[in-house]
Amino acid sequence: MTIILSSSFVNAQLIPANKQEAILNSKMLQMEEKLQKEYETFFKRNMIDNKQSSSEIASILTDIDKKTGTNSAVIWVMPEEKYLHLVYLTKKGKITVRDINDVSLTKISKVVEDFYGEIDQINTPINLTQSQQLYDWIVKPFQEEFLDAENINNILFCIGNGVRLLPLSALHDGKNFLVEKYSIARIPAFNLINVEYKPMINTKILAMGASYFPDEEPLPAVTLELENIVQRSEKKPSISPLKSSQLLINEEFTLDNMQNQLKNNSFQIIHLATHANFNPGDASNSYIQFWDNKLTLDKMSNLPWQTPPDLLVLSACNTALDDHNARLGFTGIALQSGVNSALGTLWNISDLGTFALITEFYEQLLNQPNNTKTEALRKAQSLLLEEKIYFENNRLITPHGNIDLPENIEIKEKITLSHPFYWAGFILISSPW
Incomplete structure (x- = not known):
């Protein structure tokens, strides 16, 4: 060399x-x-x-x-x-x-x-x-x-x-x-990129998603994922009585419902636990799947933000890694949607693996002082790598407490998530702060 x-x-x-x-x-x-x-x-x-x-x-x-x-x-x-x-x-x-x-x-x-x-x-x-x-x-x-x-x-x-x-x-x-x-x-x-630093104070989250779809693969851990996100946002001490995160799951996870929420509220974080596909061709070929229809990438610039969110999270992305336009669509998602930063996945990560990392990401972002978005992601990834977060006996084991899994998910033996497949696919796009 x-x-x-x-x-x-x-x-x-x-x-x-x-x-x-x-x-x-x-x-x-x-x-x-x-x-x-x-x-x-x-x-x-x-x-x-x-x-x-x-x-x-x-x-x-x-x-x-x-x-x-x-x-x-x-x-x-x-x-x-x-x-x-x-x-x-x-x-x-x-x-x-x-x-x-x-x-x-x-x-x-x-x-x-x-x-x-x-x-x-x-x-x-x-x-x-x-x-x-x-x-x-x-x-x-x-x-x-x-x-x-x-x-x-x-x-x-x-x-x-x-x-x-x-x-x-x-x-x-x-x-x-x-x-x-x-x-x-x-x-x-x-x-x-937006270079204005906004600490996560009085964080208001719109958490939406679906655990099953009429025409897509199910995501059985989504309900638990979304409920834990909202719980963590409410756990953080607030100086504002107006802080109120919103949770919309399955049949309520419609594009109309999201647009109505955006017209009437300002959210710092939009979390969409759903399939997001970045495909070859122009931006209209890539989309985020809602319960009732798709939001194509070319339409995302029309979303009715009151104030552009600080972070958009897409926790179940699938990207055509070998296509130039698909790569541009994925890395340009924050630009097109008007948000300051976006967190997404490069490949289809297991539903439970996503739940584990996303849960810790929000713990680090919302409840650990002074963490930037990139540092919150780094710490979450590192804890998976170090096997300090894992599944055992129908529970997610974390340094901050254990979470019981729903009855439809059964795990007895210890399952670790240290392999890069489970954590390396999560990337923070655009502003790191």
């Missing part, structure tokens, strides 16, 4: 340092504009034009890191036809470029495909060969000199075509998975 500094951006030996920075900044802006154009073309509408220089991004990171106690970096991962292009930026404001000239788009795409194949083998210990190879290409070039030296603990990854849906939390450095060291967000482009 050959790593070249700034080769495609600027010839550092011929240009003074101040001009190098100006050229690097201009190239970074062009890269961001190219990413924005991809989403505008797919969704057939213009996005907010919000160009930000490296110094402006650094200022934003400085401000939010102070508010959240995080230490953030942005890494752009742009596969090109003949090499892998990496760009690194933190609140110091200096752009660092690494080009890996023997890692083509075809080569890295094949390794990602093989990695998915390994993750899918849940009955055998995972082979980490592809995971470690991808770590070596994407993260290792910045590990010691920057990530370690600058004590980074939160990474915003902006991933280009070909590897856009890579399960980054499951990359492995030979000792640890990435999720054990960093909270991770997937951003469409930095200039497309």
